[in-house]
Amino acid sequence: MISKESITNEFKALQDAICQGLELEDGVSKFQQDSWIRPEGGGGRSRVIENGALIEKGGVNFSAVFGDTPENIKKSFGYDDSEFYATGVSIVLHPKNPFVPIIHMNIRYFEMNDNTWWFGGGIDLTPHYIDMEDAAFFHKSLKDVCDRHHPTYYSIYKKWADDYFFIQHRNETRGVGGIFFDRLTQKDKKEKLLAFVIDVGKSFVPIYSEISRKKKEKEFGDAERDWQLIRRGRYAEFNLAIDRGTKFGLETNGRIESILMSLPPLASWKYNYIPDEKSAEYDTIQWLKKDVDWINK
């Protein structure tokens, strides 16, 4: 069976490849790395890019942490093994141009012993302005990745993303969704599941490059920038008030700057702001709902 060290190395290599790919796409800024150590065991490499041509602020995190299982992990996962191992790659990019969407990707592996382990992860897209073609391309690309591994993955994980990336108090989805999966485990199939999550990870740069290239030089004005900041406010609401990953990090004393790297460089909250009907902003809100079949729209 493939070892946790091998999985960790594959994740690390993926972080390297993604950062290289994104630097090429950006063309101006480079990632800055902070390595950090977790006193109780393990650590990580946080990489942040700021003020780029494409990316206003973005982070590509790798971490591998292990040691005695904290009580809250035991409780929330329902296992009481004394030791745990967790590794993952986590990305959020806030683009400069409002016509380019925010994107998030995460893959992770968790292990307690040879019989108790799982993979989790996902990718989701948060356009400030929804472009139906981009949304279809995004979902088609994810479906292609899923279909290479299992015919039912896409439909199940697409639905899971709709449910997970949902801002209950706003009654709207975070964006056009994507895929989300957790606790993937199957006896004697660890290699196959690893191949799937690595494939998800490798799809990230090609997908985002395709979507961002079409728009990153599109002209925009104050109105579009203002709208971008409002949508980023919603993103911050999701990450701070809802996201289980963020909550878990905050409650388990993780490295705070790595956890909150996902927060936008600039965001705004206007009281009771409702865009004019028939505006592009209004249209976008109408599509922020679950169960849209983006591919066949």
Added chain:
Amino acid sequence: MISKESITNEFKALQDAICQGLELEDGVSKFQQDSWIRPEGGGGRSRVIENGALIEKGGVNFSAVFGDTPENIKKSFGYDDSEFYATGVSIVLHPKNPFVPIIHMNIRYFEMNDNTWWFGGGIDLTPHYIDMEDAAFFHKSLKDVCDRHHPTYYSIYKKWADDYFFIQHRNETRGVGGIFFDRLTQKDKKEKLLAFVIDVGKSFVPIYSEISRKKKEKEFGDAERDWQLIRRGRYAEFNLAIDRGTKFGLETNGRIESILMSLPPLASWKYNYIPDEKSAEYDTIQWLKKDVDWINK
């Protein structure tokens, strides 16, 4: 015994007086009111001021809600009466000038029956730049209000504010604190407790006027504005990830625009931003801790 209707009317009158006082201080913008109705019983008057000379964005909310007790209220309060009544006034002001602090005030009354009722509330100050004189004045003013009602109130409620307005994941207080109290109840003393919370409410405008007048026309540049936005980011972190009032509102399906009125008009998150030592920004961070005796510093 004083009725809930009388308390409600006193709270309403307080909202009126505070809005009038703040409009005078601002001199440019006026409050806009949205009345709303809670389908299950009650409603409120949300008042928001934006783009003023003093206040960039601020809200003064009044609400009185009642009806069948929601299950989550029963659970979180530990009472299972079938009906409840809750009324309160809640304020957050985000000033335009970074040298003027953010301020928050809340007073509330909750009742289940003639024997089960309590008052809660508090005021706390969040300077972008801590001014020791202002902090001393602020705490001295609150101590004066408290002392008029009970000699131990200030020391207990000051400590309570330090503990409540604390951003655990940043290991810093939200600002210089103030007073916080909850579940104040005493048989046959409802009038006295009401007089205390009303006195707290009435102190709001004079205190904030005094503090803001000295600074609202002080010149500032991009550096101070940037720092203000970073501190507002922390404020958003507290309100979205920690504040029990916000959480309660979001989970009980309150009017979302009234609950999130407290969020800043514009906020920023810079990765791992640490101000230069010996800067005013650095000094401010050093004071963001519990148990500072601001009055006798």
